[in-house]
Amino acid sequence: MTINNTLIKVDRLEKSFGKVEVLKGVDLEIKKGEVVVIIGPSGCGKSTFLRTLNLLEEPTGGHIYFEGTDITSPKTNINLHRQKIGMVFQQFNLFPHMTVLRNMTIAPMKLLKLSKEEAEKRAMELLERVGLADRASSYPSQLSGGQKQRVAIVRALCMQPEVMLFDEPTSALDPEMVGEVLEVMKSLANDGMTMAVVTHEMGFAREVADRVLFIDQGIIMEQGAPDEVFSNPKSPRLKDFLSKVIV
Amino acid sequence: MSFFKELYEIEWIAEFCDKFKLNFIDGNRWKWLLDGLINTLKITFFAVLLGIAIGVIIAIIRSTYDKNRTSLKKRGGLGYIILGILNAVCKLYLTVIRGTPVVVQLLIMYFIIFVSVSDGTLVAIIAFGINSGAYVAEIFRSGIMAIDNGQFEAGRSLGFNYIQTMIYIVVPQMFKVVLPTLCNEFIVLLKETSVAGYVGIADLTKAGDLIRGRTFSAYMPLIAVALIYLVIVMLFTWLVGKLERRLRNSDH
Numbered sequence: 001m002t003i004n005n006t007l008i009k010v011d012r013l014e015k016s017f018g019k020v021e022v023l024k025g026v027d028l029e030i031k032k033g034e035v036v037v038i039i040g041p042s043g044c045g046k047s048t049f050l051r052t053l054n055l056l057e058e059p060t061g062g063h064i065y066f067e068g069t070d071i072t073s074p075k076t077n078i079n080l081h082r083q084k085i086g087m088v089f090q091q092f093n094l095f096p097h098m099t100v101l102r103n104m105t106i107a108p109m110k111l112l113k114l115s116k117e118e119a120e121k122r123a124m125e126l127l128e129r130v131g132l133a134d135r136a137s138s139y140p141s142q143l144s145g146g147q148k149q150r151v152a153i154v155r156a157l158c159m160q161p162e163v164m165l166f167d168e169p170t171s172a173l174d175p176e177m178v179g180e181v182l183e184v185m186k187s188l189a190n191d192g193m194t195m196a197v198v199t200h201e202m203g204f205a206r207e208v209a210d211r212v213l214f215i216d217q218g219i220i221m222e223q224g225a226p227d228e229v230f231s232n233p234k235s236p237r238l239k240d241f242l243s244k245v246i247v
Numbered sequence: 248m249s250f251f252k253e254l255y256e257i258e259w260i261a262e263f264c265d266k267f268k269l270n271f272i273d274g275n276r277w278k279w280l281l282d283g284l285i286n287t288l289k290i291t292f293f294a295v296l297l298g299i300a301i302g303v304i305i306a307i308i309r310s311t312y313d314k315n316r317t318s319l320k321k322r323g324g325l326g327y328i329i330l331g332i333l334n335a336v337c338k339l340y341l342t343v344i345r346g347t348p349v350v351v352q353l354l355i356m357y358f359i360i361f362v363s364v365s366d367g368t369l370v371a372i373i374a375f376g377i378n379s380g381a382y383v384a385e386i387f388r389s390g391i392m393a394i395d396n397g398q399f400e401a402g403r404s405l406g407f408n409y410i411q412t413m414i415y416i417v418v419p420q421m422f423k424v425v426l427p428t429l430c431n432e433f434i435v436l437l438k439e440t441s442v443a444g445y446v447g448i449a450d451l452t453k454a455g456d457l458i459r460g461r462t463f464s465a466y467m468p469l470i471a472v473a474l475i476y477l478v479i480v481m482l483f484t485w486l487v488g489k490l491e492r493r494l495r496n497s498d499h
Binding site for chain 2: 054056058074079080082083085086087089091093094095096097106107110111155156159
């Protein structure tokens, strides 16, 4: 495995909140273009793990290398690296005081120093792609949940990130809106975007993932190709988990 | 004309008119009120600006310290020390300003700190601005704390640093949250400037009092002063209400 091929390398990552150890030494490599889906019971630390990847949670031990740079080092300017790590949240977190277009253009304009025209052109192309070009001048509160999440995805894409992190992107959606968001994520995966997705959508994991990670008790308990993990689980914990989530 | 003449023959109306003439028309005394009003508005306006500026800075320092204390402490270094000192200075400022009466602060400013400055209005602006800043800072801090943490995270995840996230994302939303409380603070400030007379500034209240001293008739000038304050506050409240509705419309 060459270093060029590895986008993110996680080395014995630990995170505790006070005395509670949430992550107890997680090792992982994510290659360029790979789609990694992270599953696990609630409270197992899968969201915490995803959030440490862009240091929204500061790890209490271990290292994370992004494109070969140790981003956990205090000397690293994390803001520059976060520009290349897009993130989509369960609660969308769109900026309510800005239009959809402004939500998407503010970061490229302020951080990448794009002109207004360039940023808006980029944003409109992306909105076109997710079928929301007509909502460019709307405010987030005027959108449905599914529309909000699609905007949140393209907002992150506007920075042209190297990798996209999805933190339970469909968990806050009404059931009929889950599909439209998963469609966007699928097309993104097909375009070769590197993705790390925490989700409860097992269908999505099976269909889109290159690799499925099962996190439990603060470690990666099992991982492999989706077929392998879903059809032939080895650990009793995973068997138990799958029996509860797959109907 | 005869109608007015008849009215003038009713005793209390005649007295009212005489008093009115004595207090406001004779010697152009209405101009005292007008000049006083202009002074009051001038002091209030610039003190509000100063208060907001101080308030935003202190609120950002204090909430930055509260939010990042643990992570900065772990990393250590100069940033943590500087932020710690700034936070301590802010806390001291809040304690002193909120712990002493505004009149005393004004007197200290005028007779001790700025004793060489001859422009009393300027001293009053500084004194009231510094005083208001302490209250505004806490109003803004509560506004910042009311913004969902997801907004910070979304800003940071796009690559904004802490200050950029504050400026572009949190502070604009904060203003909407705190608008009613902020309006309250400005009403208080406007009325607090009525103690400016203590340091010889002819503000609205002082002007009314000067007229009273000259005409020996208290009723007319003091009620007039009260009415002017009332009208300004009502006007201001109405304007803020309009602004609030506009802000609401923009995202609903």
